[in-house]
Amino acid sequence: MSGFQDLLQFVFAGVTSGAIYALIALGFCVVHNTIGIVNFAQVDFVSLGGMFLFTGLYWSGLPMALALPGAVAGVTLVGIVVERLGVRPSRSQNHLVLIFLTIGISIILRGIMKLVWGKNRMAVPPLAGEEPLRIAGAAILPQAVAILIITAIAIGLLVIFFRGTRLGLCMRAVASNQTAASVVGIPVGRVKAASFALAGGLGGLAGVLVTPITTLSYDVGVMLGLKGFAAAILGGFGSFPGAVLGGVMLGLLESLSAGYWSSAYKDVAAFVVLLLVLFVRPKGLLGK
Amino acid sequence: MKRMNRLTAVAVALMLVFAGSSAAAEDAIKIGAFFDLSGPAAFIGTPTRLVADMVVDKINKAGGVNGKPIQLIIGDTEGDPAKAVNIAKKFIYKDKVAAIIGPTRTGTGMAVKKIIHSGQVPTFMTVGGDPVIMGGEKLGPFDWVFKSPQRSSVAVKRLYMYLQEKGLTKIALLTASDGFGKDGGRWLTKLAPEFGIEVVAQEAFGPKDTDMTAQLTNAKNAGPNALVVWTIGPAGSIVSKNKAQLGIDLPLFQCHGLPDPKYIELAGKASEGDRMPATKLMVVDALPDTDPQKPVIEEFIRLYTDVYGYDKQFPINTHSGYAWDAIMMVANAMKQAGINADDLRAAIEQTKGYVGVSGIYNITPEDHNGLDVDSMVIVQVKGGKFVMVE
The missing domain is CATH 3.40.50.2300 (Response regulator)
Known part of the structure; x- marks a missing residue:
């Protein structure tokens, strides 16, 4: 095996992990851009996406083409419910209060998933087939490529949505100044519900795409959430292209240090680089 | 006032319940x-x-x-x-x-x-x-x-006995970075010389990692004739899947923590041919009738599956x-x-x-x-x- 082939394989490994981190980072960014908080329940939206897909496929016997959008729609609905029953009744604009609320909601959601789906691990079939793509002797799963492509499409749509549509502009207005937004007649409550719906949808999408690679369990989102969160910060919290850049960079850092230095200390290497980047650019790579 | 009374009633009832249970627990x-x-x-x-x-x-x-x-x-x-x-x-x-x-x-x-x-x-x-x-x-x-x-060292010995018998004496290790994986890694390196086994590569991965192809690539490049993985949980299945993904044609051995139908379910076809040390519980039907453990295991399985029905979830x-x-x-x-x-x-x-x-x-x-x-x-x-x- 040549050195180039190894390098390519390490890059593919990094891109596979990185695509997963990026998609989860994206979910964190959406809520941050619309409500201005870190939504810790985001990680459970990811697990829920996988759970709904699993349920659709094996309990109801739906084909993939129906189960997948169904799962995403289901989590979107959960996002709305979380906003209506969990966040709104607090009637608070204090970010710290809202963040703590999302932590509580996250624990509740995980408890419900534990009761409904049990604690055992589950396998979810991939969207794009199991046969790896071989490029110059190195192999990558089609699912990882699919994740990257769909993440890119999602970012394009999000940018159009936030810049060009009425609802998207309303969300940005609410995020920047809630009082002023309601003064000019924006229905703040409905806009907030819509942003949680969007966050739920993105989390659910991440769940259905990521769990075929990671395997599914009620706490799978939490395990990936930390890395996704780190990726979001590395890229600049709130920036969509930053989320992808941060995710892929974190994945590449891990796999290249595992490949060329030491697999036992790959996380150390990745997080030391993350700290160094934040020393130089405290707002992250693409942060504003 | 009415509300107060109801509360009192509940409190009294609760006290009675707890008093009752603690009295029953006295002689347990x-x-x-x-x-x-x-x-x-x-x-x-x-x-x-x-x-x-x-x-x-x-x-x-x-x-x-x-x-x-x-x-x-x-x-x-x-x-x-x-x-x-x-x-x-x-x-x-x-x-x-x-x-x-x-x-x-x-x-x-x-x-x-x-x-x-x-x-x-x-x-x-x-x-x-x-x-x-x-x-x-x-x-x-x-x-x-x-x-x-079983001790990790016992499982390692059992595995090495088998590897020695099959002439697979150059191995690459992939161990998890948690307590269990490190313990296994220590014994795997320590006991290898006793069985004439040479460890040609040693790689680690996090038990929550989602991709181990980098470690597998390095392990394969060291030229072993078998891969030994030491971890519990889904990480083991991911290694098996990644091995198939890379097309590495080497026998894969897992630790004694993975013989579990879930392993096969999560790794899918990739797991075909993987070997690992296990307790006899996994293969009770293959045991001879003279094995003293056979009736004990059969009773365990009967209670577990037929009487309590735990096997549906686990x-x-x-x-x-x-x-x-x-x-x-x-x-x-x-x-x-x-x-x-x-x-x-x-x-x-x-x-x-x-x-x-x-x-x-x-x-x-x-x-x-x-x-x-x-x-x-x-x-x-x-x-x-x-x-x-x-």
């Missing part, structure tokens, strides 16, 4: 049982707890221990060493239990080892790693700690029997020696020839596990099932 023998009922190892801890309930039911239906029923007090460690320590202290100083079963993982086991030593309560752990029953300056005394799963795996064996041995020792802590500890330490689900235990003061390589077989994934090799 209390055993503390704490496992990972949530957290990353919940898929091991939860069925362990179910089996604990099952075996206590069985003992109580057969008349209990010297006429007294056993009462389990359950705790959830959440896989967190600090929580495990709190629960252990509660068991020892508040509940005043006669014995403790659990916890589930090597890390939590090590955290409570000291507490148990100072509290002097016989404890039968269901953890995988060896340090809980190893002494010395660094690891502390283990007088009060026993463990029912198909039987290699971990299933460990809580059974732990509680049985503690109960047997209680029947002989009563529940005085010193006597009970001594009696457990003298357990000889106990035929259990996971092996035939012969515990000594030096060996607080009591199982040797003959308690394990090598199983292989064939046609989506585990079958015995040889």
Whole structure:
């Protein structure tokens, strides 16, 4: 095996992990851009996406083409419910209060998933087939490529949505100044519900795409959430292209240090680089 | 006022209920049982707890221990060493239990080892790693700690015996970076020379990692003729899948923690041909009728699947029997020696020839596990099932 082939394989490994981190980072960014908080329940939206897909496929016997959008729609609905029953009744604009609320909601959601789906691990079939793509002797799963492509499409749509549509502009207005937004007649409550719906949808999408690679369990989102969160910060919290850049960079850092230095200390290497980047650019790579 | 009365009524009712239960518990023998009922190892801890309930039911239906029923007090460690320590202290100083079963993982086991030593309560752990029953300056005394799963070193020896027999003497190791994986890694490197095995590469991965192709690439480049992986949980399945993805044509060996139908389910077709050491529980049908363990295992499976129906959520795996064996041995020792802590500890330490689900235990003061390589077989994934090799 040549050195180039190894390098390519390490890059593919990094891109596979990185695509997963990026998609989860994206979910964190959406809520941050619309409500201005870190939504810790985001990680459970990811697990829920996988759970709904699993349920659709094996309990109801739906084909993939129906189960997948169904799962995403289901989590979107959960996002709305979380906003209506969990966040709104607090009637608070204090970010710290809202963040703590999302932590509580996250624990509740995980408890419900534990009761409904049990604690055992589950396998979810991939969207794009199991046969790896071989490029110059190195192999990558089609699912990882699919994740990257769909993440890119999602970012394009999000940018159009936030810049060009009425609802998207309303969300940005609410995020920047809630009082002023309601003064000019924006229905703040409905806009907030819509942003949680969007966050739920993105989390659910991440769940259905990521769990075929990671395997599914009620706490799978939490395990990936930390890395996704780190990726979001590395890229600049709130920036969509930053989320992808941060995710892929974190994945590449891990796999290249595992490949060329030491697999036992790959996380150390990745997080030391993350700290160094934040020393130089405290707002992250693409942060504003 | 009316509301007040209702509250009082509820309070009185609650008091009656609790008074009743504590009166009933007076003459029961209390055993503390704490496992990972949530957290990353919940898929091991939860069925362990179910089996604990099952075996206590069985003992109580057969008349209990010297006429007294056993009462389990359950705790959830959440896989967190600090929580495990709190629960252990509660068991020892508040509940005043006669014995403790659990916890589930090597890390939590090590955290409570000291507490148990100072509290002097016989404890039968269901953890995988060896340090809980190893002494010395660094690891502390283990007088009060026993463990029912085979030692990592025993599983390593059993695996190396097989590798030596097959002439697979150049191996690459991939071990998890948690307590269990590190323990396995230590024994794998230490015991290799005894079996004429050369470790040509040693790679590590996080138990929550989602891609191990970088490690596998380096392992393969070292030119081994077999891969040995040491981890529990889904990471093992991901290694198997990644190996197939890279098209690496080397035999893959997993540790004794993975013989579990879930492994095959998660890894899919990639797992075909993978081999690993397992307890005889996994291949009971292949055992000869002369095997003394066969009737014990068959009864265990009958209770587990037919009577309690646990297999619907947790198909039987290699971990299933460990809580059974732990509680049985503690109960047997209680029947002989009563529940005085010193006597009970001594009696457990003298357990000889106990035929259990996971092996035939012969515990000594030096060996607080009591199982040797003959308690394990090598199983292989064939046609989506585990079958015995040889």
